[in-house]
Amino acid sequence: MKSENQKDVKVALTVNGKSEVVYIQPWVSLLDTLRDHLNLTGTKKGCDHGQCGACTVICDGKRILSCLSLGVMKNESEITTIEGIAKEEELHPLQKAFLEHDAFQCGYCTPGQICSAIGMIEENQVTTMEELKDSMSGNLCRCGANPNIIDAIANVMELQE
Ligand code: FES
Numbered sequence: 442m443k444s445e446n447q448k449d450v451k452v453a454l455t456v457n458g459k460s461e462v463v464y465i466q467p468w469v470s471l472l473d474t475l476r477d478h479l480n481l482t483g484t485k486k487g488c489d490h491g492q493c494g495a496c497t498v499i500c501d502g503k504r505i506l507s508c509l510s511l512g513v514m515k516n517e518s519e520i521t522t523i524e525g526i527a528k529e530e531e532l533h534p535l536q537k538a539f540l541e542h543d544a545f546q547c548g549y550c551t552p553g554q555i556c557s558a559i560g561m562i563e564e565n566q567v568t569t570m571e572e573l574k575d576s577m578s579g580n581l582c583r584c585g586a587n588p589n590i591i592d593a594i595a596n597v598m599e600l601q602e
């Protein structure tokens with residue numbers, strides 16, 4: 442979206458494989474850039490203070506809290522949001538596991554949980570259930586679906602209690 446505000450800064454991003462250019466004020470978070478300027482509202486704003494994980498996206502291969510990142514800091518970054526996780530009609534294995542394990546109620550935390558789990562798996566540091574729970578502890582579910590979320594992720598990682 443082109444803005445007429447002279448204080449806006451041009452930011453180029455690759456989002457879900459597509460090149461995007463936005464003009465944003467320097468203090469706008471990556472979360473608001475995605476939601477308000479690119480209309481990618483799958484990424485959720487929970488606390489807006491780095492405490493809930495609802496806004497987690499994958500940036501240059503790492504999971505990050507998009508509410509704590511400025512859009513301008515991510516110029517020329519590659520971002521994957523929940524909208525980019527499925528391959529056309531084929532859900533990601535984690536998405537399928539969330540369905541199979543009834544791992545959501547309102548679904549508000551789900552995009553962040555899935556992006557975070559993908560980042561965690563990429564990090565390749567987790568080998569036990571305890572480590573899995575610890576590594577996912579930054580993503581909170583207010584509905585109480587946490588046990589099912591952990592089960593769903595563990596199932597994809599083939600971890601057992
Ligand atoms: S909205 Fe970013 S951590 Fe809660």
Ligand code: FES
Binds near residue numbers: 548583
């Ligand atoms: S399913 Fe409602 S916040 Fe997690």
